[in-house]
Amino acid sequence: MNRTFIILFVFFSSGILLAQAKDGFTIARLKYGGGGDWYNDPSSEVNLLKFVAANTNIKTIPEYKFVDIQSDEIFSYPFLFITGHGNIVLSDEEAKRLRTYLENGGFLYIDDDYGLDKAIRREMKKVFPDKDFIELPFSHKLFNIFYKFDNGAPKTHEHDKKPPQTFGIFIGERMAVLYTFETNPSDGWADPEVHQDPEEKRIEALKFGTNIILYALSQ
Numbered sequence: 187m188n189r190t191f192i193i194l195f196v197f198f199s200s201g202i203l204l205a206q207a208k209d210g211f212t213i214a215r216l217k218y219g220g221g222g223d224w225y226n227d228p229s230s231e232v233n234l235l236k237f238v239a240a241n242t243n244i245k246t247i248p249e250y251k252f253v254d255i256q257s258d259e260i261f262s263y264p265f266l267f268i269t270g271h272g273n274i275v276l277s278d279e280e281a282k283r284l285r286t287y288l289e290n291g292g293f294l295y296i297d298d299d300y301g302l303d304k305a306i307r308r309e310m311k312k313v314f315p316d317k318d319f320i321e322l323p324f325s326h327k328l329f330n331i332f333y334k335f336d337n338g339a340p341k342t343h344e345h346d347k348k349p350p351q352t353f354g355i356f357i358g359e360r361m362a363v364l365y366t367f368e369t370n371p372s373d374g375w376a377d378p379e380v381h382q383d384p385e386e387k388r389i390e391a392l393k394f395g396t397n398i399i400l401y402a403l404s405q
Contacts, residue, residue: 210245211235211399214263215252216294220275222302224268225252230375231267237375237392238399242332255280260287265402268296269372274305281312288313288362293402296365297372300345306365310355319353319365328352328364328401333393339366340390342374342383360405364398371395 213231218224228250235248253259253266255276260266260283268274276284288294296306307319322328322338329335339350350369354361373381374391383391 210247211238211265211403212247212249212251212263213265213267213399214260215250216260216266216268217252217254218268218270218274218276218280220273220305222270222272222274222305223299224270224274226270226299227373227376227380229377229380230269230372233377234372234375234392234395234399238396241396242400244399244403255284260284261290261292264291264293265399266292266294267372268294268306269299269302271299271301272305274302274309276309276312278312281309285313289357292362293405294363295398295402296363297370298365298367299370299373300343303367310363314355317355319355319363322352322354326352327404328397331397331400331404333397335394335397339369340371340374340387340394341369342387342391343370343381345370361401364402 212235215224215231232248232250235246238244239246239248253263266287284294298306310319324336324338329338339352341350345368348368351367352369353365353367355363371391371394374383374388375395378385378388
């Protein structure tokens with residue numbers, strides 16, 4: 187596709203860089219406590235970033251990076267990613283740090299790899315006690331910013347035979363947190379041999395991931 191995206195490089199007083207500088211854009215996996223496997227499928231972000239670089243004019247750094255939520259390093263990344271199975275627990279201090287990150291322009295994408303939903307909803311209430319997840323309509327910009335998804339998020343993996351859903355937490359008009367449930371696109375980003383998804387499912391997931399990145403950078 188011949189589309190041009192102008193990426194603005196904006197610094198906030200907190201030190202968060204919304205679009206990374208000349209070295210390229212990257213994603214940081216967020217390491218959390220509680221027992222969930224935050225580290226699973228490390229090839230996911232690498233493959234997505236390669237796909238983005240090949241299909242848009244965004245320069246990326248296709249490397250697996252992770253940051254501990256307790257580290258100030260989280261403020262060096264414009265885009266944090268949470269996934270896993272099972273449980274996640276944030277201390278009060280960690281919830282406060284994550285809120286500070288998000289209120290100062292950071293973006294968090296959460297993909298329920300299976301079984302994370304209850305814990306995510308509970309812990310995000312620690313981060314934003316006054317906010318709820320809002321389900322995005324199919325007309326939302328996320329679903330057509332580059333690739334068109336007329337029916338919302340694609341169904342990459344079947345879990346409980348429920349429809350895929352996409353939710354956001356907004357600070358004013360800006361979506362600060364994106365959460366996908368019963369869709370699991372990040373499994374589709376992983377190396378082909380990991381989940382043995384059909385190639386069309388992998389490409390579909392990578393296209394949706396591209397939309398997520400472009401949407402995050404467009405805000």
